[in-house]
Amino acid sequence: MSRVAVAIIGAGPYGLSLAAHLSARKVEHRIFGQPMRFWSDIAEAGGERYLKSFCFGTNLSTPAPGYSFADYNEPRGLETFEPCSIMNFTEYGRWFQHHNVPWVEPVEVEHVDRQGDGFAVQLSDGERLVADRLIIATGLSGFAHVPPVLASLPPDLAVHTSGVTSFAAFRGRDVAVIGAGQSALEAAALLCEAGARPQLLVRESSVRWHDRSALEPGFWERLRWPISGLGRGLKAKALTQFPGAMHRVPAKWRTRFVRSHLPAEGAWWLRHRVETRLPIHLGVTVVKAREVSGRVALQLRLASDAGQRRLTVDHVIAGSGYEIDVGRLMFISQGLRSAIQRLGRAPQLNASFEASIPGLHFVGPASAMSFGPLFRFVIGAEYAARVVSRRLSPQHLDVATGAKPARTQGRRLT
Numbered sequence: 560m561s562r563v564a565v566a567i568i569g570a571g572p573y574g575l576s577l578a579a580h581l582s583a584r585k586v587e588h589r590i591f592g593q594p595m596r597f598w599s600d601i602a603e604a605g606g607e608r609y610l611k612s613f614c615f616g617t618n619l620s621t622p623a624p625g626y627s628f629a630d631y632n633e634p635r636g637l638e639t640f641e642p643c644s645i646m647n648f649t650e651y652g653r654w655f656q657h658h659n660v661p662w663v664e665p666v667e668v669e670h671v672d673r674q675g676d677g678f679a680v681q682l683s684d685g686e687r688l689v690a691d692r693l694i695i696a697t698g699l700s701g702f703a704h705v706p707p708v709l710a711s712l713p714p715d716l717a718v719h720t721s722g723v724t725s726f727a728a729f730r731g732r733d734v735a736v737i738g739a740g741q742s743a744l745e746a747a748a749l750l751c752e753a754g755a756r757p758q759l760l761v762r763e764s765s766v767r768w769h770d771r772s773a774l775e776p777g778f779w780e781r782l783r784w785p786i787s788g789l790g791r792g793l794k795a796k797a798l799t800q801f802p803g804a805m806h807r808v809p810a811k812w813r814t815r816f817v818r819s820h821l822p823a824e825g826a827w828w829l830r831h832r833v834e835t836r837l838p839i840h841l842g843v844t845v846v847k848a849r850e851v852s853g854r855v856a857l858q859l860r861l862a863s864d865a866g867q868r869r870l871t872v873d874h875v876i877a878g879s880g881y882e883i884d885v886g887r888l889m890f891i892s893q894g895l896r897s898a899i900q901r902l903g904r905a906p907q908l909n910a911s912f913e914a915s916i917p918g919l920h921f922v923g924p925a926s927a928m929s930f931g932p933l934f935r936f937v938i939g940a941e942y943a944a945r946v947v948s949r950r951l952s953p954q955h956l957d958v959a960t961g962a963k964p965a966r967t968q969g970r971r972l973t
């Protein structure tokens with residue numbers, strides 16, 4: 560069985576950025592996963608789909624200059640502010656990977672367990688290896704949250720937005736979309752545009768939309784609503800300026816902040832594709848769902864004690880977001896999962912993104928409870944890549960007492 564110093568699982572923005580930084584520091588590593596697979600799956604489901612973040616807030620990171628999203632878009636005549644298409648972002652990520660991390664191995668990691676003071680890793684091509692350190696960079700995969708009320712419905716009748724592989728497949732069908740966040744609103748628009756008959760079921764009394772950002776805002780607007788990669792406003796600006804600061808905030812306050820930051824809302828460019836195009840039922844909660852003759856009968860509770868009503872549709876799509884839960888990372892052995900200390904259901908990480916198991920790191924959305932909301936987004940990849948690569952570099956490990964050395968020999972040393 561071969562041995563490697565560092566194994567990265569997942570080749571999305573976080574995994575690729577970390578690999579680029581490790582390479583610059585000459586840290587031996589291997590990285591596994593189909594490059595940008597999460598994003599290509601979104602793009603391939605069809606329709607006009609855009610990032611919610613600005614172009615300059617969606618960079619993959621490498622110490623080498625010339626690889627920002629704008630560096631890719633500009634010479635190709637593509638959008639360099641907003642909205643940027645998800646297909647372009649996928650292609651940008653692959654271009655970044657081709658130039659900076661060509662050694663990605665496009666295989667899945669099927670199983671991970673502890674082995675001695677390292678980790679045994681089983682790949683989908685049959686190879687087994689041992690890694691001294693393991694980086695989990697698998698993004699939101701496995702964390703789709705489906706409301707329990709839909710749990711008993713078969714998957715062809717009820718699906719999470721992340722499980723939709725083709726919006727065109729719903730053409731001519733009645734579809735209830737649950738939620739009022741970007742995913743739900745976008746799914747409703749895409750269904751409508753694909754010839755389906757969507758209806759949006761929203762628990763709140765209104766749908767929130769965020770306004771278009773002015774390209775050249777005035778002085779006062781710049782002062783009160785400074786622009787940053789995380790959006791507009793002082794809070795967003797502070798989070799991007801001091802990416803490591805939230806980790807020092809007491810966990811009780813930080814986790815509350817992470818949960819409440821960025822309420823559900825839709826992007827400005829989606830608004831005209833939803834409002835007036837499809838029925839939006841406000842103040843309704845799905846309290847029961849059951850299959851009736853191959854369709855779905857929903858029982859809805861109306862707000863302010865206005866009673867209940869029924870709605871029968873062909874399918875339900877849950878735009879109910881994601882919930883980070885270590886217990887759902889099924890490729891990690893049960894024993895290892897249950898040994899990881901948590902903040903809520905997310906892993907509790909130290910300042911080097913390391914979990915309570917020495918040598919096991921989490922980057923990306925799984926680190927948001929420990930590091931703040933910035934790390935739910937691509938923009939957090941740069942800080943995570945810098946911190947983790949420095950921690951794993953031979954120079955750092957030589958001086959850190961008791962630290963496990965990252966070996967600097969082997970076939971992936973670049």
Ligand SMILES: Cc1cc2nc3c(=O)[nH]c(=O)nc-3n(C[C@H](O)[C@H](O)[C@H](O)COP(=O)(O)OP(=O)(O)OC[C@H]3O[C@@H](n4cnc5c(N)ncnc54)[C@H](O)[C@@H]3O)c2cc1C
Nearest residue numbers: 569571572573592596597610611612668697698923936937
């Ligand atoms: C619809 C939607 C729109 C979004 N829009 C934005 C946006 O505009 N801006 C923004 O910053 N963020 C956005 N996000 C959040 C986004 O998911 C994260 O910011 C980003 O993907 C985090 O990068 P990552 O590398 O951690 O994860 P990912 O991009 O998900 O990459 C992780 C990769 O790991 C792979 N993987 C999973 N399990 C394994 C395994 N066992 N073996 C090998 N590979 C594996 C996956 O296939 C995936 O490709 C959006 C999310 C959704 C759902």
